[in-house]
Amino acid sequence: MAKGVKPRVKVPKKAEAGETITIKTLISHKMESGQRKDSDGKIIPRSIINRFTADFNGQNVIDVTLEPAISTNPYLQFEATVPEAGKFDFKWYDDDGSVYEESKEISIG
Amino acid sequence: MGFKPILTTAAAIASLAFAAHADQDAKLVIDGQTMITQTKAPAFVENLDDIYSGWIYRADETQALEMDDFENPGFVFLDQGIDLFNAVDGTEGKSCAACHENVEDFAGLRATMPRMKDGKLQTMEEQVNECRTTRMGAEPWKYSGGQMTAVTALIGLQSRGMPVNVAVDGAAAPIWEKGKEIYYTRYGQLDLSCSNCHEDNYDTMIRADHLSQGQINGFPTYRLKNAKLNSIQARFKGCMKNVRAKPFKEGSDEFKALELYVASRGNGLSVESPSVRN
Numbered sequence: 001m002a003k004g005v006k007p008r009v010k011v012p013k014k015a016e017a018g019e020t021i022t023i024k025t026l027i028s029h030k031m032e033s034g035q036r037k038d039s040d041g042k043i044i045p046r047s048i049i050n051r052f053t054a055d056f057n058g059q060n061v062i063d064v065t066l067e068p069a070i071s072t073n074p075y076l077q078f079e080a081t082v083p084e085a086g087k088f089d090f091k092w093y094d095d096d097g098s099v100y101e102e103s104k105e106i107s108i109g
Numbered sequence: 110m111g112f113k114p115i116l117t118t119a120a121a122i123a124s125l126a127f128a129a130h131a132d133q134d135a136k137l138v139i140d141g142q143t144m145i146t147q148t149k150a151p152a153f154v155e156n157l158d159d160i161y162s163g164w165i166y167r168a169d170e171t172q173a174l175e176m177d178d179f180e181n182p183g184f185v186f187l188d189q190g191i192d193l194f195n196a197v198d199g200t201e202g203k204s205c206a207a208c209h210e211n212v213e214d215f216a217g218l219r220a221t222m223p224r225m226k227d228g229k230l231q232t233m234e235e236q237v238n239e240c241r242t243t244r245m246g247a248e249p250w251k252y253s254g255g256q257m258t259a260v261t262a263l264i265g266l267q268s269r270g271m272p273v274n275v276a277v278d279g280a281a282a283p284i285w286e287k288g289k290e291i292y293y294t295r296y297g298q299l300d301l302s303c304s305n306c307h308e309d310n311y312d313t314m315i316r317a318d319h320l321s322q323g324q325i326n327g328f329p330t331y332r333l334k335n336a337k338l339n340s341i342q343a344r345f346k347g348c349m350k351n352v353r354a355k356p357f358k359e360g361s362d363e364f365k366a367l368e369l370y371v372a373s374r375g376n377g378l379s380v381e382s383p384s385v386r387n
Contacts, residue, residue, distance in 0.1 A: 006188055010179045028185045072336070073185055 005029050009090055011104040015082045023054070026075045027092050027100065033068040049074060051093040057086040082106060131165045131312055131319070137381075139176055142270045144379040151376045153277065156308050162378050163321035163386055166312065171333065175385040183262060183331035183383030186338045190259035199247025205260070208244065212263060219268035219380050223369050225280045230365050233261050234340065252359040258329040258338035265329065265382025272379060273326050275372045288370025291363055297354030303371075323348075324375040325368070327384025338383060341368055 010024040027049060034046025052064040052074075061080045080088075085108045092100040137144040146162040154160070164172060174180050194205045194212060209215070223232040231239075234257055238249040250257040277285045292303045306315065307323030314320070329338040342359040345367060349356035357363040 004189065006185075008179070024179055026179070026185070028188070073182070075180075 003030075005094070005098075005100055007090065007092055007100045007102045009088075009102050009104055011088055011106055013105075014107050014109060017108050018081060018083060020079050020081050021106075022077065022079055023088070024075070024077045025052070025054075025090060026073060028073050029092075029094075031068075031070055031072050031074065035068065047095050049092045050095055051091075052076060053091045053093075054078070054080070055089045055091075056080060056082070057084070061088075082108070084108060131161070133161070133165060135165060135172065137162070137164050137172070137176065137379075139269070140178065144270060144381060145272060145377065146379070148377040151373065154374050156304070157322070157374075160324065160375060160378060161311075161322055162326055162375075162381065162384075163324055164327065164381065164384060166319045166321040167386060171385055171387050175381070181331065181383065181385055182336070183329075183338055183385060186255070186259045186331070187262050187266060187383060189255075190261075190263035193256055193260050194263060199241065199245035201244065201246040203245045205240065205245075208240075213267055215264045215267040217268050217271055219265040219382055220271045220273050221275060223365060223372065224276060228280060230281065230284050230369060232342075232360070232365055232368060233264065234342075235360065237261065237264075253340040253343035255337065258340055261340070262329045262338055262383040265380060268380040269382060270379050272377050273372060273375045275369065275376060277369070277373045281369060284366045285369055285373065287362075288366035288368070291367045292370055296349060297352035299352040299354075301352040303348070303367075322374075323371065324378060325371050326375045326378040327381035327386070329382060330384045330386050333385070333387045341371075 005028060007027045008025070012021050015021050029049050030047065031049065032044055032047040034043065034048075036044050038044050046068060048068055048070070049066050052062075052066060054061045062078050064076065066074060085106060088104045088106065090102045090104075094100070133147060135146070137146050144162070144164075146165055147159055150157040150160045164175060174182070178184055191212075194209075197204045197207075206212075219233065222236075223230050225231070226236075234250075234252050237257060237260055241247040242249050250260075295302045295305070303323060306320050311320050311322045325341050325344075328341045328344070330344075331337070332339050340359070342364045345364055346356040346359065
């Protein structure tokens with residue numbers, strides 16, 4: 001697991017049924033591209049978040065492939081329609097195999 | 110015939126100049142709390158009527174970043190500050206939190222720093238390092254390093270919204286006078302003093318940059334140009350390099366005196382730590 005990784009998500013606590021809400025996510029991650037060299041001229045191995053997914057009540061909302069050119073602390077913002085009360089599950093997949101998870105409940109009314 | 114293009118050019122220049130001015134009616138509201146971004150200048154600031162937070166002079170997009178803690182990139186570092194605050198370090202086996210159980214207890218501290226302690230002027234960074242060396246038995250942090258700014262941002266956040274109220278009388282008076290002298294002294298090959306830009310020319314453009322009054326109520330501040338939190342004195346160094354001067358050292362008597370003086374010029378503005386600037 002890469003050092004200092006912390007996922008954070010902002011989802012409204014409440015929404016109307018069928019409303020489109022904005023979700024903001026940010027994960028602190030160094031996103032080492034694999035292109036840089038250290039002071040000895042050796043390549044610093046690539047270490048990035050390569051995939052991000054968000055599911056709502058088990059149904060996939062967004063599935064993103066992230067590439068090495070994406071900068072430190074990737075911030076992703078997207079919209080989702082909420083048909084019913086439930087739970088958003090967010091997952092970030094690290095190059096080293098770790099998966100960072102976060103979830104948020106949302107209610108209707 | 111020849112007049113028309115000239116008139117158009119003049120109009121274009123006029124509109125550009127107009128665009129450069131800050132929107133002084135902009136309101137900075139964070140988490141429902143309205144910040145004081147402009148107020149009457151303290152009586153001892155003879156050459157200004159009103160003082161303005163640097164937030165006023167930033168572009169709309171940069172202003173918006175500070176208005177939402179989720180979008181404020183400074184909070185990524187502030188979270189590291191929380192971890193550091195709770196991390197045990199040094200020979201005494203203590204963390205910051207071992208003595209300071211609630212970080213909320215620091216409410217109000219940022220607004221009064223730097224302040225006099227035992228006859229000497231003390232900055233926030235020196236206070237943190239004093240705790241680290243004398244109480245924790247740990248190595249001091251680098252003055253403007255990532256660990257230091259993360260923790261000073263966390264401490265500063267507790268005072269967010271409170272008006273800056275730095276004491277300039279009593280034992281602090283001679284140091285404050287020294288800081289004032291430095292503020293009005295020209296330095297470097299460009300032969301500029303702080304006041305030449307930040308007092309005589311604020312709200313105008315210096316090449317592509319919109320000059321502010323150089324208020325430090327938002328420090329440590331996240332800067333888009335280097336994507337990290339910046340300390341007050343690191344910023345002073347940057348200014349001195351810009352005027353082609355040899356900067357004073359961080360933690361030097363000169364910079365500490367200047368920090369006290371510049372902080373006092375912002376008495377009345379809200380603490381905005383961690384603010385977002387470009």
